Amino acid sequence: MAELTPMMKQYMETKSQYQDCILFYRLGDFYEMFFEDAEIVSKELELTLTGKSCGLEERAPMCGVPYHAAETYLTRLVQRGYKVAVCEQIEDPKEAKGMVKRAVTRIVTPGTNMDAMSLDESKNNYIMGIFFDGDKYGLSIADVTTADFFVTEVDSNRSCLDEINKYVPSEIICNENFTISGIDIADLKERMQISIAKLDAHYFDDRLAVAVLLEHFHTSRLSALGLEEFPMGSISAGALMKYLIEIQKSSLEQFNHVQPYLNGNFMLLDSSTRRNLELVETLREKQKRGSLLWVLDKTKTAMGKRMIRAWVERPLLSVSQILRRQNAVGELFDCPMLRDTVRQALVGVNDIERLMTRIVYGTANAKELRALESTISALPEIKTALADCNTAMLREIESDIDLLTDVAEEIRRAIVEEPPFSIREGGFIKAGYNEEIDSLKAIMTDGTGVIASIEAQQREETGIPKLKVGYNRVFGYYIEVSNAYRDQVPETYIRKQTLANCERYITQELKELEGKILGAKDREVALEYQLFCALREEIAGQIQRLQVTAKALARLDVLCSLAHVAAEHNYTCPQVEGDGVIEIKDGRHPVVEALLDSGPFVPNDTYLDLQDDRCHIITGPNMAGKSTYMRQIALITLLAQIGSFVPARQAHIGVVDAIFTRVGASDDLATGQSTFMVEMTEVATILKDATQNSLIILDEIGRGTSTFDGMSIARAVLEYVCKRKTLGAKTLFATHYHELTAMEGLVDGVRNYSVAV
Secondary structure, three states: OOOOOHHHHHHHHHHHHOOOOEEEEEEOOEEEEEHHHHHHHHHHHOOOOEEEOOOOOOOEEEEEEEHHHHHHHHHHHHHOOOOEEEEEEOOOOOOOOOOOOEEEEEEEOOOOOOOOOOOOOOOOOOEEEEEEOOOOEEEEEEEOOOOEEEEEEEOOHHHHHHHHHHHOOOEEEEOHHHHOOOOOHHHHHHOOOOEEEEOOHHHHOHHHHHHHHHHHOOOOOHHHHOOOOOHHHHHHHHHHHHHHHHHHOOOOOOOOOOEEOOHHHEOEEOHHHHHHOOOOOOOOOOOOOOOHHHHHOOOOOHHHHHHHHHHHHOOEOOHHHHHHHHHHHHHHHHOHHHHHHHHHHHOOOOOHHHHHHHHHHOOOOHHHHHHHHHHHHHHHHHHHHOOOOOOHHHHHHHHHOOOOHHHHHHHHHHEOOOOOOOOOOOOOEOOOOOHHHHHHHHHHHHHHHHHHHHHHHHHHHHOOOOOEEEEEOOOEEEEEEEHHHHHHOOOOOEEEEEOOOEEEEEOHHHHHHHHHHHHHHHHHHHHHHHHHHHHHHHHHOOHHHHHHHHHHHHHHHHHHHHHHHHHHHOOEOOEEEOOOOEEEEEEOOHHHHHHOOOOOOOOEEEEEOOOOOOEEEEEOOOOOOHHHHHHHHHHHHHHHHOOOOEOOOEEEEEOOOEEEEEOOOOOEHHHOEOHHHHHHHHHHHHHHHOOOOOEEEEEOOOOOOOHHHHHHHHHHHHHHHHOOOOOOOEEEEEOOOHHHHHHEOOEOOEEEEEOOO
16 A cells, blocks of 8 residues: 655645645745645646655645745735745754654734735734624734734624724634624625634633733733723733734734723724725725825835824824824924924834834844844934924823934944845854954955965966866865866876866865865854844844834824925814814815816815704705815814814814715625615615714715605605704715705704805
8 A cells, every 4th residue: 555755744744733724845945835735826826736756656736936935925825815834944954864854933824924025014914803792892903013902892793894994904813703793704805805714712712812911911910901891802812812823933022012992082984984085095996196195194114104094094082182193293383394304314214113023033134133223323313303392292202212222233233234135144243243253254264365375386386377276065175177287187186076178176185174164154154143143132122112112203204294294285283172063264175186287276164063054955066076075074074183284274173973974876786786775775874873973974865766765865864864853963965956955944953055166
């Protein structure tokens, strides 16, 4: 009976432990895949499928990728939703007795991918943990590349979906109950391209989950983490942490704090509103240009780009927190010299968050340590510039920026200015850092000179003018003599290799010198790597200082960006209150204005309150600008609540708890929903989730059906949102049903407006 070869037995044993992964199995200079994995990878990556004799009657399907290019192939698989287990050789093949030992050193999934080349520096790569117990959702959200870790709880499907839309994770891990919660899992996978993994029940055992958290954060109680009020969130966080530890084969030292938050801390923005307002990408082309983020994002750092995106997607509800940001923006707005100095200095700041994660994981190279040193060198100028600031947020940022001179000095002392990419071949430790390395380099330098002198000496003694001393990895050092001078070769030469037009020889002297030089090189390379790992580990121990500094720089970058945009586009500082009044004088649409080439944007006024001006019925011809005007009010309100200045001559913004929009005609025929059904579903959601403190934008309700049915629906919706006894929310209602204008005077709080063209 046929039996697997020893190597294939080792492969099959490893594969049995990682059934849900594609196994990258290291064989020499390649990662190989076999059987079904090989067939999948060859198809997905368009690689040639070959075969390997494995001891069975038929050859095993096989394909492979070079180890030095593996990250590119691995990333492409992960982006297609696959999990990849990387199996490395964990002992030196030269020293191995029998089979080289191998083990899986990491597992890469969409939410744990750390490849800098494949990740968008302007976006977080979130993984989300969801625990559903039938009544409430516990949510945890982490980014392994930046060490952000959030925890919250929500009590409805709509709120859970809002959190998913807020963070747009690339991967979700969940318990079985979540898959039967009523949330459309297929839609999350297909439309949002989220990889979803259902984990075994033991991950979500409350005692085990809490124990994982307490052990990781080195504390004895949840209250120290601020999680005592989040029992479901704590279970989700513990399950996510356990999953990440298993996947990353690491202790996750970069995660040293957790940020719990209440869902009510941020403005509610459902998926429809995010799309319709084009907050981070345009509705049709899915591009950044033409979105609100495109207008606001003038940040200089990758950390700032990620943070400004988070601010746009999570507007604040606390007036005091809004004013903290607004005051800082105001100071930078009023001091253009300070703003320009800081923005110029931020150009030299690299992505500390992701650099530190690579340092902690032990994957950073010498170039990346030098990039960190370069960033630290920019900090004194930034800290000095902020020294005389008055606003609380800028003072806090200045205090949080650690100059990290000890870290920078150690890197400068150890690493050459232009180190090579690889840390396995030496050449990156600076002269004077280590005596032994200096002496080994001296041996190699002297050896090179000795080789040259031997060549000259042998030419003179033998009379062979073209004799030369060379080197290759197979034979080491050798003396090469062309066939024309073969008769002049001394008897002391030992023939080593015959080539077409020359002979190669060795001598005892050359062999002894070779041992001395090559031994020095090997020792120097090994010692440099050892010293580098020690330095990297030492810097990893400073992660908390670096993380605090990184977040401070990100906040500063965002504040400077908002101040720069305000100055460039003539924005004004809004008055933000909790009184429910929205009053805008000469308001402009921030994106349309930025895109206009033909002339200035025509400004408009707005007044909404919770009394006599709750609802505006807006009429006017097609393409008159009704939708633009309504979106403009929503965007100005949202801008005010992220702490930004706004495009208006004057603005008073009463904080809203949510913005809801129903704009434009669209269908979802794949799921059997016509334009009318999509409209009715979205309207039903608005009527269910909105409160008196929400801002509602409704555009052409009822147009997807017959005229009188549509008018009846539009009137019923309008009455519901306007009347205080049912909802009474601030509402902008655009319609072609001019009959609805009769509601002014019949329903309290309704006002008619028309667009003049």
